[in-house]
């Protein structure tokens with residue numbers, strides 16, 4: 337029985353989020369510059385997206401560039417932006433062919449103009465696709481997102497539109513970049529690091545965390561299947577005890 341056959345389609349998470357880590361270390365291991373790792377990371381992006389869509393995942397979020405990543409050496413940041421522009425442009429057609437909708441979260445205005453335009457174009461051109469939504473987190477950090485949500489809510493209180501004591505979880509969620517997107521049930525991080533790194537802190541409150549030692553460029557379809565099988569073997573209790581869960 338193949339790994340794929342072991343996955344129970346009725347028990348799939350709706351949303352998987354991925355912290356793609358280890359491109360730099362992978363490149364260094366081959367005696368190459370870090371950018372070479374990012375270039376090879378694109379194949380893992382393609383394989384993971386394809387596998388997720390094939391299996392029936394509805395939302396896939398990839399942490400492609402964090403707010404903190406702007407502090408990397410200038411040449412690496414420039415190369416990553418170029419790679420993003422190129423990849424988005426190249427993959428648009430494949431996304432459409434596979435009925436995948438592209439979305440993005442993060443401080444998109446801070447992206448270079450050509451990257452922002454390419455992204456918006458791809459988002460608009462894939463907007464009607466329904467099989468899966470691929471969400472790129474770009475210039476994203478959770479603390480940035482939460483700060484913005486708090487500002488927006490404070491402004492509404494100031495303007496007398498809402499009362500502070502009426503603010504509930506739903507209102508906070510609808511002021512996040514991920515408004516309308518279900519919370520991820522599974523969060524995967526590659527490269528052996530056991531950290532969340534400012535990613536979807538609110539949204540992963542009940543997510544199952546899966547860590548693998550594989551470096552991102554090595555991650556492929558079989559690795560996604562393994563993560564899903566591991567997820568399906570866990571008991572998700574949401575604060576209840578086992579006996580209270582539906583049989």
Ligand code: FPP
Pocket residue numbers: 356357358359360361362374375377378381398399400401402405419420423424472527552
């Ligand atoms: C983390 O590895 C990876 C990134 C910061 C960038 C991820 C980008 C891609 C895979 C390419 C383009 C993506 C899309 C969606 C088109 P790292 O550099 O932190 O690795 P290290 O921890 O080994 O240094």
